[in-house]
Amino acid sequence: MTGANVNGVSIDIRPLRDDAAIGEDAPPSITADLLTERAAHALGQVDDEGLDEIRSLRDDFARFMMPYKFGIDEINTKIGILREEFNELHAYNPIEHVSSRLKTPESLIEKLVRKGCDPSFESIRETITDIAGVRVTCSFVSDVYRVFELITAQTDIRLVEAKDYIANPKPNGYKSLHAIVEVPVFLSDGPVPVRVEVQLRTIAMDFWASLEHKIYYKYDRSVPAELLSGLKDAADTAAQLDETMERLHSQIRGV
Ligand code: 0O2
Numbered sequence: 001m002t003g004a005n006v007n008g009v010s011i012d013i014r015p016l017r018d019d020a021a022i023g024e025d026a027p028p029s030i031t032a033d034l035l036t037e038r039a040a041h042a043l044g045q046v047d048d049e050g051l052d053e054i055r056s057l058r059d060d061f062a063r064f065m066m067p068y069k070f071g072i073d074e075i076n077t078k079i080g081i082l083r084e085e086f087n088e089l090h091a092y093n094p095i096e097h098v099s100s101r102l103k104t105p106e107s108l109i110e111k112l113v114r115k116g117c118d119p120s121f122e123s124i125r126e127t128i129t130d131i132a133g134v135r136v137t138c139s140f141v142s143d144v145y146r147v148f149e150l151i152t153a154q155t156d157i158r159l160v161e162a163k164d165y166i167a168n169p170k171p172n173g174y175k176s177l178h179a180i181v182e183v184p185v186f187l188s189d190g191p192v193p194v195r196v197e198v199q200l201r202t203i204a205m206d207f208w209a210s211l212e213h214k215i216y217y218k219y220d221r222s223v224p225a226e227l228l229s230g231l232k233d234a235a236d237t238a239a240q241l242d243e244t245m246e247r248l249h250s251q252i253r254g255v
Contacts, residue, residue, distance in 0.1 A: 071194030173235025
């Protein structure tokens, strides 16, 4: 077997780097470029029934993930409204930057394994609370708490859990305020409560967390002690900067 149709996509099953066989005029498809020889061989063993199962699993997964995307849309709309209102009516805006992401299948599987979670959709829904994530970056620590209050006080939002890593930083120095919220998403057959993790932090905390995240993955979670201690120092410096900025901000505003 040299070709297959998986999930409606034509797959050219030829070993990796078999450039001569692919030829310059080969039509675009998920070709040998993307498949290792082993993966190509494994795919070649899948019969029609197997392909149907793969297709059905793909559809179930897409159906499972879809509400999370809509949950992100709902939270982004809420934050966008707050942001616009502050811009229009107030002298300054507490929200500097907003980003969002759906957890990748790889990251989801890694977390399932790490948490020893049963691989059923029901238990994934219960255990993995950051499949949908929205990150809000604020200028000052007081803004972080203010935006948290404004979001969680909305009547259609249910606060499932708050993790205050600003008051109680993680041992590595990580600071952020996490709100796991449930927001209703209105699908054609009715409303579905969807969990979204909203991470709120200052610019300094965000700067630190992005670097730490990169280092953590670069060293595959076994970060050398020297770097860990450097990161902890940097977290302390970031915290001092936040304190100073907050003080100056209060002075300017005459608080
Ligand atoms: P990604 O790549 O951002 O999706 P946990 O057991 O801590 O992994 P849990 O119980 O969901 O999971 O805890 P928590 O504390 O709410 O962590 C969820 C997310 O917060 C993480 O998702 C990170 O985005 C962020 N986070 C938590 N701790 C740290 C940290 O020490 N450093 C950085 N940079 N980010 C952190 P993921 O799935 O780990 O990663």
